[in-house]
Amino acid sequence: MIQGTSEIILHNYPQSPVAEKVRIAFGIKGLSWRSVEIPRLAPKPMLTKLTGGYRRTPVMQIGADIYCDSQCIIRELERRYPSPTFFPTSDAGLMWCLSRWTDGPLFDLTVKIVLGSAGDELPKDFAEDRGRLYLGPDWAAGLEAANVALPHLASQVRAPLNWLNEQLSDDREFLLGHAPAAIDAQMYHLVWFLRGRWDHGPEFLSEFPHLERWEKNVNNIGHGTVTEMSPEDAIIEAQKNEPFARQVMDARDPQGLRPGMRVIVRPDVDGGEQPVAGEVVVADSDLISVRRIEPNVGNICVHFPRAGYRVDLAD
Numbered sequence: 001m002i003q004g005t006s007e008i009i010l011h012n013y014p015q016s017p018v019a020e021k022v023r024i025a026f027g028i029k030g031l032s033w034r035s036v037e038i039p040r041l042a043p044k045p046m047l048t049k050l051t052g053g054y055r056r057t058p059v060m061q062i063g064a065d066i067y068c069d070s071q072c073i074i075r076e077l078e079r080r081y082p083s084p085t086f087f088p089t090s091d092a093g094l095m096w097c098l099s100r101w102t103d104g105p106l107f108d109l110t111v112k113i114v115l116g117s118a119g120d121e122l123p124k125d126f127a128e129d130r131g132r133l134y135l136g137p138d139w140a141a142g143l144e145a146a147n148v149a150l151p152h153l154a155s156q157v158r159a160p161l162n163w164l165n166e167q168l169s170d171d172r173e174f175l176l177g178h179a180p181a182a183i184d185a186q187m188y189h190l191v192w193f194l195r196g197r198w199d200h201g202p203e204f205l206s207e208f209p210h211l212e213r214w215e216k217n218v219n220n221i222g223h224g225t226v227t228e229m230s231p232e233d234a235i236i237e238a239q240k241n242e243p244f245a246r247q248v249m250d251a252r253d254p255q256g257l258r259p260g261m262r263v264i265v266r267p268d269v270d271g272g273e274q275p276v277a278g279e280v281v282v283a284d285s286d287l288i289s290v291r292r293i294e295p296n297v298g299n300i301c302v303h304f305p306r307a308g309y310r311v312d313l314a315d
């Protein structure tokens with residue numbers, strides 16, 4: 001069994017804004033990585049064979065370690081590849097807090113604008129899948145409401161875009177100064193999404209010249225060096241490797257989680273998603289990692305961020 005020499009694999013598809021966040025993060029670190037293209041709609045059997053059920057995009061794989069959610073991916077990249085850092089100023093803590101807003105309320109707002117503005121043009125299966133994921137069980141009414149509320153939703157995104165435009169008005173290249181930071185990727189993917197997928201996006205964004213200059217700077221970072229990989233080869237990578245994660249015990253864990261406990265993990269929202277079952281390996285303030293055995297593949301460790309995820313004891 002090999003350990004520590006595996007390539008970075010990103011399970012993603014080109015149109016995914018959250019994948020774009022991670023692709024830019026690879027670019028900031030100048031990394032080489034392999035891209036596995038996954039379906040845009042569930043079911044995604046080759047992906048869930050690795051994740052144990054998690055179906056969102058993107059997922060990073062390194063050997064038999066599977067990192068779900070861009071928060072978890074960015075943290076792991078910083079740990080494995082500390083230079084150049086994602087935190088070029090001494091504000092890492094504050095930036096993590098800010099990213100909870102970019103990834104949470106601001107992401108939800110952009111999704112509502114994009115889905116709401118597409119209206120009847122959304123393919124039925126796509127509307128149903130994304131509607132349920134982001135708008136809950138009553139998603140059809142949610143889509144209609146978003147369509148009706150578009151001017152209001154636009155006003156809600158205009159205010160923060162204007163703040164960012166102001167932040168960039170001293171001609172700095174990136175949000176925190178000369179060096180790109182994780183927060184650039186965490187903010188950029190939403191602007192990229194609005195520009196590319198909302199019919200009024202380009203016109204709307206033209207109000208913010210400094211933001212548009214910054215967008216070009218972030219776009220110029222690129223995605224690092226990418227080569228394609230097949231889903232079959234990614235599964236072979238998981239088979240060939242043992243998970244890297246070692247057990248971590250946190251005596252202050254508020255839920256009393258300990259290595260060895262059987263749990264199920266899922267995003268802490270009602271998206272109708274399949275939870276992931278496994279045995280706790282790490283449960284600390286940032287991370288919940290579970291070990292699972294996948295038939296014909298072997299031991300896999302699936303990592304999730306603690307913030308934004310719900311962990312329950314398995315019955």
Ligand SMILES: N[C@@H](CCC(=O)N[C@@H](CS)C(=O)NCC(=O)O)C(=O)O
Binds near residue numbers: 056068133
């Ligand atoms: N909190 C997650 C959000 C991921 C997410 O919602 N991604 C979208 C794509 S941009 C998704 O999974 N859509 C459904 C799918 O791809 O199946 C993260 O930061 O990675």
